[in-house]
Amino acid sequence: MSKRKVKRTAGTIVRVLILAAFLLSAILPLFWIFITSFKGETELYAYPLVYWPKHPTFAAYKRLFSYSNFGQYFLNSLTVTLSSSAVAMVLALMGGFALSRFKRKKMKGIIELLMYFTQTIPSFMIMLPLFMFFSRLKMVDNLPVLATIYVATVVAFCTLMSKSFFDRIPEDLEEAGKIDGCNLAQSIIHVVLPLTLPGIAAIFCFAFVNIWNELFIAVMMINKATKYTVPVALNSFISKAGVSWDLMSAGIVVSLLPTMVVFGVGQKYIVAGLTDGGVKG
Amino acid sequence: MKKDKWYLLMILPAIAFICFFIFYPLFKGGLMAFQNYSLFNLKDIRFIGLENIKAILFSKAVSFRLILLNTVKWLVLSLVFQFLLGFTLALLLRKPFKGRSVYCGFVFYPWALCGFAIGLIWSWLFNGQLGVINDLLMKVGLIKENIGWLSNPKIAMYSVVIANVWYGIPYFGIMLLAALQSVPNELYESATIDGSNKIQQLFYVTIPYIKPTIVSTVLLRSMWIVNFPDLIYGMTNGGPVNSTHILGTMMINKVYKEFDYGQGSAYGVIIMGLLLIYAVIYLRITRSSEGDM
Numbered sequence: 140m141s142k143r144k145v146k147r148t149a150g151t152i153v154r155v156l157i158l159a160a161f162l163l164s165a166i167l168p169l170f171w172i173f174i175t176s177f178k179g180e181t182e183l184y185a186y187p188l189v190y191w192p193k194h195p196t197f198a199a200y201k202r203l204f205s206y207s208n209f210g211q212y213f214l215n216s217l218t219v220t221l222s223s224s225a226v227a228m229v230l231a232l233m234g235g236f237a238l239s240r241f242k243r244k245k246m247k248g249i250i251e252l253l254m255y256f257t258q259t260i261p262s263f264m265i266m267l268p269l270f271m272f273f274s275r276l277k278m279v280d281n282l283p284v285l286a287t288i289y290v291a292t293v294v295a296f297c298t299l300m301s302k303s304f305f306d307r308i309p310e311d312l313e314e315a316g317k318i319d320g321c322n323l324a325q326s327i328i329h330v331v332l333p334l335t336l337p338g339i340a341a342i343f344c345f346a347f348v349n350i351w352n353e354l355f356i357a358v359m360m361i362n363k364a365t366k367y368t369v370p371v372a373l374n375s376f377i378s379k380a381g382v383s384w385d386l387m388s389a390g391i392v393v394s395l396l397p398t399m400v401v402f403g404v405g406q407k408y409i410v411a412g413l414t415d416g417g418v419k420g
Numbered sequence: 421m422k423k424d425k426w427y428l429l430m431i432l433p434a435i436a437f438i439c440f441f442i443f444y445p446l447f448k449g450g451l452m453a454f455q456n457y458s459l460f461n462l463k464d465i466r467f468i469g470l471e472n473i474k475a476i477l478f479s480k481a482v483s484f485r486l487i488l489l490n491t492v493k494w495l496v497l498s499l500v501f502q503f504l505l506g507f508t509l510a511l512l513l514r515k516p517f518k519g520r521s522v523y524c525g526f527v528f529y530p531w532a533l534c535g536f537a538i539g540l541i542w543s544w545l546f547n548g549q550l551g552v553i554n555d556l557l558m559k560v561g562l563i564k565e566n567i568g569w570l571s572n573p574k575i576a577m578y579s580v581v582i583a584n585v586w587y588g589i590p591y592f593g594i595m596l597l598a599a600l601q602s603v604p605n606e607l608y609e610s611a612t613i614d615g616s617n618k619i620q621q622l623f624y625v626t627i628p629y630i631k632p633t634i635v636s637t638v639l640l641r642s643m644w645i646v647n648f649p650d651l652i653y654g655m656t657n658g659g660p661v662n663s664t665h666i667l668g669t670m671m672i673n674k675v676y677k678e679f680d681y682g683q684g685s686a687y688g689v690i691i692m693g694l695l696l697i698y699a700v701i702y703l704r705i706t707r708s709s710e711g712d713m
Contacts, residue, residue, distance in 0.1 A: 154512055157508070157512060158509075158512055158513075158523070161505075161509055161512075161527050161589075162523065162526060162527050164586065165526060165527045165528075165529065165530055165586075165589075165590075166526060168541055168542065168545055168586070169529075169541070171541075171544075171545060171552055172541050172544065175544065184550065186549065186550070187555070188550065188552060188555045230433050230434040230437065231434065233430040233431065233433065233434070234430065234431040234433070234434035234435070236427075236430060237426075237427035237428065237429075237430040237431040238427075238431055240423070240427055241424060241427050242423070242424050243424055250431065250435070253438070254438070257438065257442055258640065258643050258644070259643050259647070259692055259695045259696065259699070260442065260446055260647075260688075260692065261647050261668065261671065261687075261688045261691050261692070262647070263668075263671050263672065263675055263684060263685075263687075263688055264445075264446055264449040264450075264685060264688035264689075264692070265441070265442055265445040265446055265449060266445070267445075267449055267452060267457075267675065267681045267684060267685060268444075268445035268448035268449050268452065269441065269445045271448075271681075272445070272448075287441070288441055290437055290441075291437040291438055291440070291441030291442050292441075292442070294434050294437050294438060295434075295438055295442070298431075298434050323423070323426065348531075348532045351534070352532075352533070352534035352535065352536075352537075354534070354535075354536045354650060354653075355650070355672070358676070359675075370534055370536055370537070373536065373537060373540065374536070382540070382543075382544075384544060387540060387544075388544070391537050391540060391541060394534065394537060395533065395537070398532040398533065398534075399529070399532070401532070402525070402528075402529055402531075402532040403525060406521070406524065406525050406528070407521070
């Protein structure tokens with residue numbers, strides 16, 4: 140009896156230790172960037188390394204928002220990301236519902252396959268023709284254009300996610316709504332939608348995170364500094380002379396905040412949503 | 421059947437977006453791969469057959485074999501360790517404990533990060549003189565002199581893979597944890613009564629039950645890893661001496677540095693072709709092993 144108990148406690152200790160190791164390795168890299176962003180220039184390049192800044196300073200952040208106009212980039216990113224995530228979410232909800240309820244199996248299968256197929260396409264493959272197309276129309280450096288492209292890049296996977304959510308809701312529910320005198324649209328809004336709220340949250344979060352983080356298409360489509368998105372701005376901090384790490388680390392920390400908020404609030408739903416989207420491959 | 425008309429109408433906007441902004445440019449990009457399409461000679465663009473692909477395959481500047489080998493290394497090493505560590509994490513999280521969801525919030529957060537930013541973060545950690553990793557290893561006494569994590573061509577690929585593994589653990593953790601929680605407890609109970617131990621249960625109960633999740637997540641992840649040059653771009657951009665160049669980063673440089681859209685697209689065609697072959701073989705293997713069970 141006591142032997143078994145010892146074994147069990149030992150097991151628990153090992154489990155806690157491994158979990159702690161995972162946690163530390165997940166957090167420490169971000170923590171180090173956070174620390175770096177508060178070092179002054181002397182401490183930043185000091186040797187031996189300064190682990191805990193003796194003179195913490197906001198200088199890098201001040202420079203970030205004044206000299207390099209990061210506030211504007213942040214606002215650009217936020218506008219683009221929020222609007223395209225919202226549009227993608229609505230399209231994915233409609234499309235996913237339809238895909239889930241389709242009767243014609245063959246058509247359903249083809250559409251689904253095409254949506255999975257989009258996942259194999261490198262973004263460079265599509266952005267060159269898009270760039271040529273929009274530059275002919277004199278529509279580069281145009282944030283709404285960028286947002287429109289972003290809708291397309293996430294909508295396929297979002298639709299697949301939303302389809303598997305609707306798969307879980309029995310069709311009888313809509314029928315029940317119909318008997319109560321609702322038409323299809325009403326029964327979707329009053330009966331089906333409330334049940335899929337977690338799914339809606341998950342789709343929005345997935346779109347938000349992916350669009351907020353996108354670099355290459357934005358670099359291609361945006362040249363004017365006033366239209367930069369956050370990743371493009373970070374990219375511009377790399378010069379031939381190298382990276383100025385105080386500015387860069389401050390920029391990275393600020394760039395992490397929105398996805399941190401979205402992930403913090405929506406984590407539960409994202410976890411449920413991603414798994415639903417992926418499990419039924 | 422009657423309703424299908426309405427359903428088609430509902431999915432049409434999504435399909436329209438995909439057609440206009442993904443499939444149409446994909447078609448144009450596919451054509452570009454066979455043209456001498458460069459920003460320097462926009463006046464004289466014509467079809468040149470397989471010249472771009474040939475130029476890539478037989479390049480004297482950067483050997484295609486090296487790039488292909490690097491891509492395979494990048495894919496296989498990243499995938500194996502992302503999966504094994506993510507699976508371990510999921511197994512440890514299966515039984516609920518106090519504060520589990522907060523713990524998950526922290527440990528899964530790297531999933532939501534920007535690949536390019538992760539590259540930058542890790543290039544700072546791996547920095548030769550000022551990097552915290554060298555400094556810590558030195559303090560612990562594991563190394564005597566600084567390791568050139570990103571400057572030594574023999575090591576650089578492993579360094580970028582480490583960063584990619586760090587980024588990918590949460591994805592498998594999230595997916596497999598959810599799958600594990602769908603395994604009915606009765607299965608474990610009856611396995612225990614049959615006298616099987618924990619490790620036997622893992623291989624004969626858990627893994628067979630969540631196999632569909634494993635199959636689909638590994639396939640999707642493989643495609644994402646190959647199409648994920650963002651991290652390498654932020655860390656080494658292919659260097660030193662091409663030791664971390666994969667197909668994706670070659671494509672970036674063809675486009676951003678040389679403005680050679682033709683060869684850039686040709687890289688894209690090669691990537692997609694290889695991924696398609698990979699997917700077909702992968703699905704055939706996983707399907708046939710399903711038949712054995």
